[in-house]
Amino acid sequence: MKVILIKNAVETLGYFSEQLAETFQEMGHDTYFVDYDDLVNTVDGISRFAVPEKTVLCTFNFIGLSGEEVFIEENGRYIWENQGIACINILVDHPLYYHSKLAKPPVPEMRVFCIDREHVAYMKRFYPALPVEFLPLAGNCILERKVPSPIEGCHGQKQKHKNIPYQKRKYDIVFTGNYTPVEHLYREIDRQGAEYRTFYYEILEDMKAHPAVSIDRMLEAHIRKELGAVPDEELRAAIAGMVFIDICMRSYFRGEIIKCLAEHKIPVHVFGANWEKLDCSSHDYIIKNGREVDSVTCAEAIADARISLNVMPWFKDGTHDRVFTAMLQHTLSLTDDSGYLRENFTDKKELVFYSLEKREELPELVKKLLEKPEKCMEIAERGYESAVREHTWKQRAEAILMDLVK
Known part of the structure; x- marks a missing residue:
């Protein structure tokens, strides 16, 4: 098999692609990168x-399939199809972020993978013509960096990552991710008319009160309450038109969890931009790096922490890569739960769960964990054993190839 991947379009997704490429190569497959920093040549x-019929494009979030002129040839078709x-x-x-592209697929034969089983169900209901499978995210290993060397010039030598002993780690608890002030998002809602504003705020308050409910289920309930029986084709378009609700809730709970710890005087090292904009009375306990960071820096920060905090981006039957990345760095993963995580892991065995609904209990939970480093280390090691066995990009690459030969 020959596999084409894409890098330097979205940093995180390029990092995932690099991890997949290493695995494909180890399996004996040829790989090729389309580089957004050198698009014309690549x-x-x-x-x-x-080689026709023996080559696959493996991309994320429609990159390379979003109408980019560079991929469309003279006959109006994508290079992939030609x-x-x-x-x-x-x-x-x-x-719901990709409604227009899913409703009219850019190429005739496109296979879709979703990282949450509820997303798969949504696809099967609203876009039944498209083949779709569940593929959870995987943990990121720390890919070797190049460090400057006077002997080898600017390319330097590869620097290999070594596991930092648990007791010697720099941070008690880290969170890797940017913050978007919810006030900015709410202002967008406030620009709507009074009727729409009331409708949207009712949804937001309902989601705050019931964070275990997926966004599409919540939106459907409110749309049907407002409009009655709506055909699925209209319903999926209406849901897609409220993508900002998802962004609002991601930001709201991300901020609430960090603020909850800080206001209980628990220092949290945050790696990402805009945390100074969080409305919090205890900013001294939010230790900021003050900028966006790349995936390697995130993984390195997690590798130097005792606890890696995760706040799920509203995945209710899947997971975020932060969970498995922590496990692969021998770091305790502390996360809100999902159906998928509950099915595959046991609380306080391979990771530790907290509740968004009962987030007031989180500070005490963190304090107890930090008081028992030996217990945390045991959980982290069991998490590592599970992740390295089942939740690396190697397992995901194998699943992709198995799907192709079905």
């Missing part, structure tokens, strides 16, 4: 690399 190289290249499209966000 797109030109596709025809020299690809070259006989199969397309694997992994959606790491809810399908």
